[in-house]
Amino acid sequence: MTDNERLSSVQSFVWTLELLGEALVQHDEVLECEHNPQLSFRNTAGIHQAIRIISRLAAEQCGKLLKTDEEIPVDSR
Template identity: 80%
Template sequence: MTDREHLSTLQSYVWTLELLGEALVQHDEVLECEHNPQLSVRNTAGIHQAIRIISQLASEQFAKLEAMREEGER
Protein backbone atom coordinates (compact mmCIF):
# COMPACT_ATOMS: atom_id res chain seq x y z
CA MET A 1 0.00 0.00 0.00
CA THR A 2 1.18 3.51 -0.73
CA ASP A 3 1.15 6.37 1.76
CA ARG A 4 -1.89 7.80 0.00
CA GLU A 5 -3.76 4.50 0.28
CA HIS A 6 -2.91 4.20 3.99
CA LEU A 7 -4.10 7.77 4.59
CA SER A 8 -7.30 7.15 2.66
CA THR A 9 -7.98 4.04 4.73
CA LEU A 10 -7.30 5.95 7.95
CA GLN A 11 -9.65 8.72 6.85
CA SER A 12 -12.40 6.18 6.18
CA TYR A 13 -11.90 4.66 9.62
CA VAL A 14 -12.07 8.06 11.31
CA TRP A 15 -15.25 9.01 9.46
CA THR A 16 -16.80 5.69 10.43
CA LEU A 17 -15.83 6.25 14.07
CA GLU A 18 -17.48 9.67 13.95
CA LEU A 19 -20.68 8.13 12.56
CA LEU A 20 -20.66 5.42 15.20
CA GLY A 21 -20.14 8.03 17.91
CA GLU A 22 -23.11 10.01 16.63
CA ALA A 23 -25.19 6.83 16.49
CA LEU A 24 -24.24 6.07 20.08
CA VAL A 25 -25.32 9.53 21.24
CA GLN A 26 -28.63 9.25 19.39
CA HIS A 27 -29.12 5.72 20.74
CA ASP A 28 -28.55 6.96 24.31
CA GLU A 29 -31.26 9.57 23.79
CA VAL A 30 -33.68 6.89 22.55
CA LEU A 31 -32.92 4.69 25.58
CA GLU A 32 -34.76 7.11 27.83
CA CYS A 33 -38.11 6.18 26.26
CA GLU A 34 -37.34 2.59 25.18
CA HIS A 35 -39.25 -0.29 26.79
CA ASN A 36 -36.87 -3.13 25.83
CA PRO A 37 -33.65 -2.62 27.81
CA GLN A 38 -32.11 -5.92 26.65
CA LEU A 39 -32.26 -4.80 23.03
CA SER A 40 -30.80 -1.46 24.05
CA VAL A 41 -27.86 -3.07 25.85
CA ARG A 42 -27.20 -5.33 22.85
CA ASN A 43 -27.25 -2.36 20.45
CA THR A 44 -24.97 -0.30 22.66
CA ALA A 45 -22.55 -3.21 23.05
CA GLY A 46 -22.49 -3.70 19.28
CA ILE A 47 -21.69 -0.04 18.66
CA HIS A 48 -18.92 -0.10 21.29
CA GLN A 49 -17.44 -3.28 19.79
CA ALA A 50 -17.48 -1.73 16.30
CA ILE A 51 -15.69 1.33 17.65
CA ARG A 52 -13.01 -0.85 19.27
CA ILE A 53 -12.47 -2.86 16.08
CA ILE A 54 -12.21 0.19 13.84
CA SER A 55 -9.92 1.95 16.32
CA GLN A 56 -7.60 -1.08 16.28
CA LEU A 57 -7.60 -1.16 12.47
CA ALA A 58 -6.83 2.57 12.35
CA SER A 59 -3.98 2.07 14.82
CA GLU A 60 -2.52 -0.70 12.67
CA GLN A 61 -2.70 1.49 9.54
CA PHE A 62 -0.98 4.32 11.38
CA ALA A 63 1.77 1.98 12.57
CA LYS A 64 2.34 0.86 8.97
CA LEU A 65 2.58 4.48 7.83
CA GLU A 66 5.08 5.25 10.58
CA ALA A 67 7.17 2.22 9.66
CA MET A 68 7.17 3.27 6.00
CA ARG A 69 8.19 6.81 6.97
CA GLU A 70 11.04 5.54 9.12
CA GLU A 71 12.24 3.29 6.30
CA GLY A 72 12.21 6.27 3.96
CA GLU A 73 14.37 8.29 6.36
CA ARG A 74 17.11 5.67 6.43
Protein backbone atom coordinates (compact mmCIF):
# COMPACT_ATOMS: atom_id res chain seq x y z
CA MET A 1 0.00 0.00 0.00
CA THR A 2 1.41 3.39 -0.95
CA ASP A 3 1.57 6.38 1.38
CA ASN A 4 -1.20 8.11 -0.58
CA GLU A 5 -3.41 5.03 -0.23
CA ARG A 6 -2.69 4.95 3.52
CA LEU A 7 -3.55 8.64 3.84
CA SER A 8 -6.77 8.07 1.93
CA SER A 9 -7.63 5.17 4.25
CA VAL A 10 -6.92 7.28 7.33
CA GLN A 11 -9.08 10.07 5.91
CA SER A 12 -11.94 7.60 5.37
CA PHE A 13 -11.51 6.16 8.87
CA VAL A 14 -11.61 9.61 10.46
CA TRP A 15 -14.66 10.61 8.42
CA THR A 16 -16.43 7.43 9.52
CA LEU A 17 -15.48 8.08 13.15
CA GLU A 18 -16.96 11.55 12.83
CA LEU A 19 -20.25 10.07 11.55
CA LEU A 20 -20.35 7.49 14.33
CA GLY A 21 -19.62 10.17 16.92
CA GLU A 22 -22.47 12.27 15.55
CA ALA A 23 -24.78 9.26 15.77
CA LEU A 24 -23.90 8.88 19.45
CA VAL A 25 -24.53 12.59 20.10
CA GLN A 26 -27.92 12.33 18.43
CA HIS A 27 -28.67 9.18 20.43
CA ASP A 28 -27.83 11.00 23.67
CA GLU A 29 -30.16 13.83 22.65
CA VAL A 30 -32.95 11.32 21.99
CA LEU A 31 -32.41 9.76 25.42
CA GLU A 32 -32.68 13.18 27.05
CA CYS A 33 -35.90 14.08 25.20
CA GLU A 34 -37.78 10.77 25.07
CA HIS A 35 -38.44 7.89 27.37
CA ASN A 36 -38.49 5.47 24.42
CA PRO A 37 -35.07 5.81 22.70
CA GLN A 38 -34.69 4.88 19.04
CA LEU A 39 -31.42 2.99 19.53
CA SER A 40 -31.17 0.04 21.85
CA PHE A 41 -28.27 -0.62 24.20
CA ARG A 42 -27.06 -3.26 21.75
CA ASN A 43 -26.95 -0.72 18.90
CA THR A 44 -25.09 1.79 21.06
CA ALA A 45 -22.57 -0.89 22.05
CA GLY A 46 -22.15 -1.74 18.36
CA ILE A 47 -21.36 1.88 17.54
CA HIS A 48 -18.78 2.00 20.34
CA GLN A 49 -17.20 -1.23 19.06
CA ALA A 50 -17.08 0.16 15.51
CA ILE A 51 -15.35 3.28 16.79
CA ARG A 52 -12.72 1.18 18.58
CA ILE A 53 -12.08 -0.95 15.48
CA ILE A 54 -11.83 2.01 13.13
CA SER A 55 -9.58 3.89 15.56
CA ARG A 56 -7.24 0.89 15.71
CA LEU A 57 -7.12 0.62 11.91
CA ALA A 58 -6.39 4.34 11.58
CA ALA A 59 -3.63 4.08 14.20
CA GLU A 60 -2.06 1.15 12.35
CA GLN A 61 -1.98 3.10 9.08
CA CYS A 62 -0.55 6.18 10.83
CA GLY A 63 2.11 3.97 12.40
CA LYS A 64 3.08 2.65 8.98
CA LEU A 65 3.30 6.20 7.62
CA LEU A 66 5.47 7.30 10.54
CA LYS A 67 7.70 4.25 10.14
CA THR A 68 8.15 5.12 6.44
CA ASP A 69 9.12 8.69 7.40
CA GLU A 70 11.70 7.43 9.91
CA GLU A 71 13.35 5.29 7.23
CA ILE A 72 13.98 8.33 4.99
CA PRO A 73 17.21 10.15 5.93
CA VAL A 74 16.57 13.68 7.22
CA ASP A 75 19.58 15.18 5.45
CA SER A 76 19.53 13.71 1.94
CA ARG A 77 21.73 16.32 0.23
